[in-house]
Amino acid sequence: MSALALHLLAAERYWFFDQYMHTIDIIITTAFLAIVSEALFPYLSDRFVADVLDVLAIILGSLWYVITRPHSHMPE
Numbered sequence: 001m002s003a004l005a006l007h008l009l010a011a012e013r014y015w016f017f018d019q020y021m022h023t024i025d026i027i028i029t030t031a032f033l034a035i036v037s038e039a040l041f042p043y044l045s046d047r048f049v050a051d052v053l054d055v056l057a058i059i060l061g062s063l064w065y066v067i068t069r070p071h072s073h074m075p076e
Contacts, residue, residue: 002033003061003068010069021069030062 006021006029013019034055041048 002030002058003064005029005033006062006065007069010065026062026066030058034058 006026009025009029010021013021037048037058038050038055042050
């Protein structure tokens with residue numbers, strides 16, 4: 001989930017705003033996705049379950065984004 005979200009966010013920033021994803025953007029997006037999906041949603045509804053392994057998956061997805069992002073689009 002986070003890898004797809006980060007790739008889409010990076011594409012949006014590049015195409016519409018001519019900006020690049022910085023490390024702080026990746027950290028904030030990862031933390032936001034983890035907090036919303038694993039803390040807020042289970043708090044608001046019994047249909048959602050908080051799971052530590054899902055947080056690990058979100059972090060791994062973010063690492064996958066960092067590894068696979070094009071280096072030609074990175075700021076100098």
